[in-house]
Amino acid sequence: RYISVTGVQTCALPISEVLDVEGWSVLARAWVQGARIDWTACYPHGHPDRISLPTYPFTPEHYWLPADEPVFPGGAPLPAVSSATGQGPDLAASAERTAGHAVEPDVLPVTPPAVPEADADVNAAGTLIASAVGRVLKLAVDRVDVDAVFRDLGFGSMTLVELAGELSAAFGVEVTPDAFFSHPTPRRLAVHLAVRAGRVSDQAVAQADPVAVKPPAAEPVTDAWASRPDALPTAQAASDRPCIVGMSGIFPGASDVESFWDQLLAGRSAVATVTTDRPGWDASATPRTMALLDDIDVFDNAFFDASPREAADMDPRQRLLLQEMHRALEDAGWTGLGAEDRRVGVFVGAEEGDYRFLVDGSAGLLSNSNAVLASRLAYLMDLSGPAQTVNTTCSSGLVALHDACLSLANGDCDTALVAAANVHAATFGYDAMASAGMLSPTGACYAFDRRADGMVPGEAVVALVLRRERDALADGDRIHAVLLGTGCNSDGRTNGLTAPSGEAQRALIEGLYRRRGIDPASIGLVVAHGTGTSLGDPVELKALADVFAQVPPGSCRIVSTKPNGGHAQAASGLVSVVAAVQSLRHELIPPSINIRNASEYVDWETCPLVVNRRPAAWSQGVAPRRAA
Numbered sequence: 001r002y003i004s005v006t007g008v009q010t011c012a013l014p015i016s017e018v019l020d021v022e023g024w025s026v027l028a029r030a031w032v033q034g035a036r037i038d039w040t041a042c043y044p045h046g047h048p049d050r051i052s053l054p055t056y057p058f059t060p061e062h063y064w065l066p067a068d069e070p071v072f073p074g075g076a077p078l079p080a081v082s083s084a085t086g087q088g089p090d091l092a093a094s095a096e097r098t099a100g101h102a103v104e105p106d107v108l109p110v111t112p113p114a115v116p117e118a119d120a121d122v123n124a125a126g127t128l129i130a131s132a133v134g135r136v137l138k139l140a141v142d143r144v145d146v147d148a149v150f151r152d153l154g155f156g157s158m159t160l161v162e163l164a165g166e167l168s169a170a171f172g173v174e175v176t177p178d179a180f181f182s183h184p185t186p187r188r189l190a191v192h193l194a195v196r197a198g199r200v201s202d203q204a205v206a207q208a209d210p211v212a213v214k215p216p217a218a219e220p221v222t223d224a225w226a227s228r229p230d231a232l233p234t235a236q237a238a239s240d241r242p243c244i245v246g247m248s249g250i251f252p253g254a255s256d257v258e259s260f261w262d263q264l265l266a267g268r269s270a271v272a273t274v275t276t277d278r279p280g281w282d283a284s285a286t287p288r289t290m291a292l293l294d295d296i297d298v299f300d301n302a303f304f305d306a307s308p309r310e311a312a313d314m315d316p317r318q319r320l321l322l323q324e325m326h327r328a329l330e331d332a333g334w335t336g337l338g339a340e341d342r343r344v345g346v347f348v349g350a351e352e353g354d355y356r357f358l359v360d361g362s363a364g365l366l367s368n369s370n371a372v373l374a375s376r377l378a379y380l381m382d383l384s385g386p387a388q389t390v391n392t393t394c395s396s397g398l399v400a401l402h403d404a405c406l407s408l409a410n411g412d413c414d415t416a417l418v419a420a421a422n423v424h425a426a427t428f429g430y431d432a433m434a435s436a437g438m439l440s441p442t443g444a445c446y447a448f449d450r451r452a453d454g455m456v457p458g459e460a461v462v463a464l465v466l467r468r469e470r471d472a473l474a475d476g477d478r479i480h481a482v483l484l485g486t487g488c489n490s491d492g493r494t495n496g497l498t499a500p501s502g503e504a505q506r507a508l509i510e511g512l513y514r515r516r517g518i519d520p521a522s523i524g525l526v527v528a529h530g531t532g533t534s535l536g537d538p539v540e541l542k543a544l545a546d547v548f549a550q551v552p553p554g555s556c557r558i559v560s561t562k563p564n565g566g567h568a569q570a571a572s573g574l575v576s577v578v579a580a581v582q583s584l585r586h587e588l589i590p591p592s593i594n595i596r597n598a599s600e601y602v603d604w605e606t607c608p609l610v611v612n613r614r615p616a617a618w619s620q621g622v623a624p625r626r627a628a
Helices: 015-022 024-032 117-137 157-171 186-196 202-208 257-266 308-313 316-331 372-380 396-410 428-435 469-474 502-516 536-547 569-586
Strands: 242-250 344-349 387-390 415-422 460-468 525-527 556-559 609-611
Touching: 117 157, 117 186, 157 186, 242 257, 242 316, 242 396, 242 469, 242 569, 257 569, 316 372, 316 415, 316 460, 344 372, 344 396, 344 569, 372 387, 387 396, 396 415, 396 460, 396 569, 415 569, 460 469, 460 569, 502 536, 525 569, 536 609
Parallel strands: 344 387, 344 415, 525 556, 556 609
Antiparallel strands: 242 460, 415 460
16 A cells, blocks of 8 residues: 655655654645545554544634544554644643544433424424434534535535434434435424424414525516416417427437437437547546547538638537537528528537647637637628527536527527537546546446436537527428427525535426416426436426426326436537427337336325336327427
């Protein structure tokens, strides 16, 4: 067991010899400098017990271990450590902070002061939660900050599962880990569980914590569609709704939208171990499992007015977006643009690209600029509408779609090109996700399944053409689908910067349906995000179940495309849109694959959603078919 440190001290000795020669300080310095150390080699007599340390990194507190006590039973003593004042260890610290052994937290409930009934019930729930937190984290109850999100308290995926079991036993109701994402602090969770366990009425809790439980106020009308219900609209009411008149895309294992539809309907997966010699990839390195596009280097540079050298230096997303946006215009029946057709907006969703790492400074200023992903086509075709690139990570494509709909409604453009792209030109992104533990160790996306263990990366480039329904009908355009509404929000503070909030998802969908007059019972299909994570999928499912609460169990089918083509990140939302539109067009619902036993965190007996496991006919009844 060796360590190698650069910039501090370089050594190639077994850790035991390093400790004998240099002491603990060299390991501490190496760790701070980012060295990877096999700490298990430091504990020949067994793993040490844990002590309570601050989880917030800027807490102004000191935690000293005395020099005369071993760091683990039978181990070597720590070297003397100077305090911040240079006067030696702070031995006045509490026993909990100084002992080298774990301190059992005080989990005895504290008798609360006399308070009104609602407050007392919520406080009692809070006491149970704080005690459970203390038991799981081996943390004293008085150190549990009830307003801190669970992640800041020190919870991870495994400990949240453990905490859910503790709380289920304490409250007598089933608590699943997704609850910590919808109610991310002990205080907010206390209000939620007090209601669920029947300890306090909704009205009483509203008096105790009105922000947490009161129903959302009616949202103001904010755009041109909001005042018009969409159910059986009149011609006048329907005239300004955006509709999709053109589609194009390339997907792993599918060169166009029709091939993609065939892939979904057949239940095929394009996920595989990468063996390609794609430039920038080392196929001989650690195996990587994902879904890749074919021929990302194929580009007609002359057609798009680019020199061979410029095309070689150009981010492949720029090249592929130019091709697919042009094909989408062709699908919409556009063979050329007159002066009256130039009020076209271009809205692209994309995350940061990695091709710039491969061209090594030889590329021009604009060849790898995200802004040019949208503006290059606008420049080439002399389009005068808005041209913008949106980066909201995995939702980028859908937020670009939302912005395009608003632009049409506001009259900023008469036609909108909406596109998104995700290409792994290099291995940096994949390797970073693997190091962060985000990827499936089994190399498969098990959306909605008990085997869900992480996402599988994928690639895609998708383009849509949008027009107002009135204009499309007047010009005889083929309408693939009408968009009844879009919405956008943010999760706010959750259990982590990338952690989802079920409450935020529910509020967004519920508010959108209310503004548009959409009855959840009229929706027959949801193409979900469904990334194949053990907690993320149940959070999404429960948010949808809350919105569809008045719908009979199993009434709405739900699918995910990520088991077929991986998680296309910025493009993933538009991939789902294409799948939904194709289902509407073909009157079929494709299967969601890699599902054997549905997630145990969802009550499927009462859930209004059901995972669609095989192709299902979707004929139109009295009302039109609707998908979300």
